Amino acid sequence: MNKIRTESAGNAATHHPLHNWLYLRHTPGVGNRTFLDLLAKFNSVDNIFNASHQQLSIAGSETKIKAEVISALKSEKQPDISADLAWLDHDDNHHIITLFDEAYPAQLKELNDAPPILYVRGDPEYLMQPQLAMVGTRNPTAAGRNTAKEFAKHLSSAGITITSGLATGIDGASHEGALQGIAGTIAVVAHGLDIIYPAQHQELAQHICEQGAVVSEMPIGTQLQRGLFPRRNRLISALSLGTLIVEAAQKSGSLITARYAAEQN
Numbered sequence: 001m002n003k004i005r006t007e008s009a010g011n012a013a014t015h016h017p018l019h020n021w022l023y024l025r026h027t028p029g030v031g032n033r034t035f036l037d038l039l040a041k042f043n044s045v046d047n048i049f050n051a052s053h054q055q056l057s058i059a060g061s062e063t064k065i066k067a068e069v070i071s072a073l074k075s076e077k078q079p080d081i082s083a084d085l086a087w088l089d090h091d092d093n094h095h096i097i098t099l100f101d102e103a104y105p106a107q108l109k110e111l112n113d114a115p116p117i118l119y120v121r122g123d124p125e126y127l128m129q130p131q132l133a134m135v136g137t138r139n140p141t142a143a144g145r146n147t148a149k150e151f152a153k154h155l156s157s158a159g160i161t162i163t164s165g166l167a168t169g170i171d172g173a174s175h176e177g178a179l180q181g182i183a184g185t186i187a188v189v190a191h192g193l194d195i196i197y198p199a200q201h202q203e204l205a206q207h208i209c210e211q212g213a214v215v216s217e218m219p220i221g222t223q224l225q226r227g228l229f230p231r232r233n234r235l236i237s238a239l240s241l242g243t244l245i246v247e248a249a250q251k252s253g254s255l256i257t258a259r260y261a262a263e264q265n
Contacts (some may be wrong), residue, residue, distance in 0.1 A: 019081065020045040021098045025117050025219060026079035029069040032113040032217075037063040039099070039116070048073065087119075087194055089221040093209055094193075095120040101126070108238050115217035115235070119193050121205075122213030126184050129161040133240035135233075136170025137247045144170065144247035149177035152243065156181020161212070163188065163240050165232060166205065168198055170246045177210060184212035186239065190232035192222035 005054050022031055023037070024045055041059040042048045045197045051059075056070045068164065072131045088094050097103050097118040108114050110174045120127070134152055136144065152174040162178035164171040166187035178185035191197060193216050207212055218228065237243055 004197050017046065018096060018098065019085075020049055021117055022084050022096075022219075023079050023082040023232075024073075026050060026081055026084075027069065027072050028079075029066055031074060032115060034065055034069060035116045036114065037065060060166075083194070083220040084119075093122055097124060106241060108235065111238055112235065113117075114216075116207065117217065117219075119216045119218070119220065120213050121193050121215075122209035123184075124213060126161055126186055126213045127215070127239065129183060130159070131161045131163045131240045132175035133163045133236045133243040134170070134246065135164055135236065135243065136174075136245055138167055138169035138171075140169045140173070140247045145173045148173040148246040149248070152177030152185070153180045156183040156185070159183050161186060163236055165189065165229075165236055166197070166201055166214070168200070172204060174199060174246075175204060177205055179211055186212050187214045187218045188232055188236045188239070189214060190218065190228035191224050192218050192220045194218060194220045195223075198225055 024035060030038075038048050038059065039045070041063065042051060048056075048198050053070065056065075056073060057067075059065065060067065060070050070167055084096065088096055095103075097120060099109070099114065099116045103124045104118065108118075118127075132155055134148060136148060140148070148170045156178040157180075159182065161183045162174050163186040164174045166172070166175065166189055171187075175185045175187060185208055187205065189197065193214060193229055196202050196214075215235070216222075217231070222228075
């Protein structure tokens with residue numbers, strides 16, 4: 001887990017170790033799988049940046065890493081990580097966790113596209129707790145909302161942390177119920193942690209940070225994009241021992257979460 005002060009730009013290899021993780025995360029063309037492939041070849045982020053163009057090319061030929069990525073890694077122009085560092089520096093409850101940190105959840109490492117970096121607002125220790133995912137429709141019936149809230153309350157009171165997606169409807173009710181128990185709740189979101197979506201959950205998100213955590217794999221400044229919600233859903237299911245669905249449409253994101261859960265378990 002990383003809490004550092006913002007430093008001036010310079011050679012990547014001379015920075016705090018976290019900086020190189022962020023530089024690699026922000027390098028054009030480097031997604032989770034490319035990041036993981038490079039780590040597997042070079043064993044550390046520092047070694048990736050210290051590798052020669054030839055060493056990177058050899059690794060690229062073995063792992064199908066694109067030539068443009070290799071060129072970007074050897075470019076003198078470094079990606080802008082200032083937004084991430086400013087966010088980290090802004091509040092003691094802001095954390096950036098790398099794949100190699102002890103605070104990184106072991107269950108996420110099982111994903112073939114595990115996030116190399118997690119952004120956390122709140123208490124990262126909740127990520128280590130036994131969790132149950134609770135998801136469902138954004139437009140529940142009154143009975144469905146009450147059911148979600150009561151289930152979450154009782155499960156949290158029994159020591160199970162409730163994990164959901166901070167959406168309106170069942171997600172929000174599940175978070176609210178869990179906050180009435182003892183095990184707290186985790187909200188996994190699909191955007192940068194400099195914003196809260198939906199806006200009506202600003203206060204709820206703050207309560208979650210005080211008795212749990214809000215988590216994202218997306219860098220600070222990442223705006224809402226429809227395609228990021230299924231990616232968010234895979235993290236919800238991967239963090240959890242199981243998934244409880246309370247009212248869901250046939251083609252909903254909740255069922256995507258359930259499919260991920262079935263595949264991961």
